[in-house]
Amino acid sequence: MGKILEVKGLHVSFTTFGGEVQAVRGVSFDLYKGETLAIVGESGCGKSVTAKSIMGLIPNPPGKITDGKILFKGSNLAALKDKDLRKIRGADISMIFQDPMTALNPTLTIGTQLVEGIIQHQKISRSEAQKKALEMMRLVGIPSTESRLKQYPHQFSGGMRQRIVIALALVCEPEVMIADEPTTALDVTIQAQILDLFRDIQKKTGVSIILITHDLGVVAQVADRIAVMYAGKVVETGTRRDIFYKPQHPYTKGLLNSVPRLDLENAELIPIAGSPPDLFAPPPGCPFVARCQYAMEVCDKVYPLKTKYGKEHHVNCWLQDERAKQMLASQR
Missing domain, CATH: 3.40.50.300 (P-loop containing nucleotide triphosphate hydrolases)
Known part of the structure; x- marks a missing residue:
């Protein structure tokens, strides 16, 4: 290695x-x-x-x-x-912070936070970024990804929020x-x-x-x-x-x-x-x-x-x- x-x-x-x-x-x-x-x-x-x-x-x-x-x-x-x-x-290089609740923006949907991160670093369309966000949510084990994408951080449990934070860290590979x-x-x-x-x-x-x-x-x-x-x-x-x-x-x-x-x-x-x-x-x-x-x-x-x-x-x-x-x- x-x-x-x-x-x-x-x-x-x-x-x-x-x-x-x-x-x-x-x-x-x-x-x-x-x-x-x-x-x-x-x-x-x-x-x-x-x-x-x-x-x-x-x-x-x-x-x-x-x-x-x-x-x-x-x-x-x-x-x-x-x-x-x-x-x-x-x-x-990405980072997963200690507290998932404070690492996520409470005023933005999970989908917005994932998609904006992808668009910021990769030159792809918003629809392609949304597909990638859904794939990443599936990878970290989030069920019902389409509906979850429209939800806010407070609607997730602690474990699910941590999975979202991991997805945010990994979404740009x-x-x-x-x-x-x-x-x-x-x-x-x-x-x-x-x-x-x-x-x-x-x-x-x-x-x-x-x-x-x-x-x-x-x-x-x-x-x-x-x-x-x-x-x-x-x-x-x-x-x-x-x-x-x-x-x-x-x-x-x-x-x-x-x-x-x-x-x-x-x-x-x-x-x-x-x-x-x-x-x-x-x-x-x-x-x-x-x-x-x-x-x-x-x-x-x-x-x-x-x-x-x-x-x-x-x-x-x-x-x-x-x-x-x-x-x-x-x-x-």
Whole structure:
């Protein structure tokens, strides 16, 4: 599989009355054709800001991409003007937002919103655009498409609204789709249906998906690779099997220990103690140092280098350094 999107050293900051919030600090990852990459981490770690940076949706002011590149089809999206980004946004790269009710315009019919998106990016007639809208509604599992096309968002259930938002994201046949917490507002049964829909659509269209979530249950079902974010940085990346069965970063292990286990008798949830660092003045070393039971003196002063743990498994943690391994071995 070839790379379709590359994010290199992305930095995003927000200017506030209290100072500069360094929301994303040197994030790098690749997305391959036809795969699902999940970006996971607790609230406030920079997942959604990273996604909106790719789409060019960071409001300036107060936000700004201060450094880094977002490479797509030979273009650096971080350096493009808004008029050039509009040609890509929705057509080549689309996004599913967290709340389907606020993502849809309550004053316009579903048909109008779907058709206008198609006409905006593709030079086809309104009747052809309407046919395409009906096809997309059928693809995402909306029944009685002709009558539904004339209805308003409030006439749909939560699950149906989410399907419409997915249809809006896919109607122009994008190569990359970003899904920001697409199942958060849905009950468990509807969540399962939406995840099945993602798998089915990806199989039919070959779209590459970036899934933004904090729900590791969702990640376990759909992700091919996982990037774990903490305090604006990617601290570990790997395949689904790497992250779930061979986690190396203490934060990744903490996330997994915080997930309820129904397969183990008398299993206890082990929360991660402490709070994330202040991103007005982030620590120079590992951002997890104040909450890590394995922290060493170097962790507080120098950010750890990336260590290759497997073919696609990388981790930024001083525990992976050979000197740390020797020290820990001598203490046993």
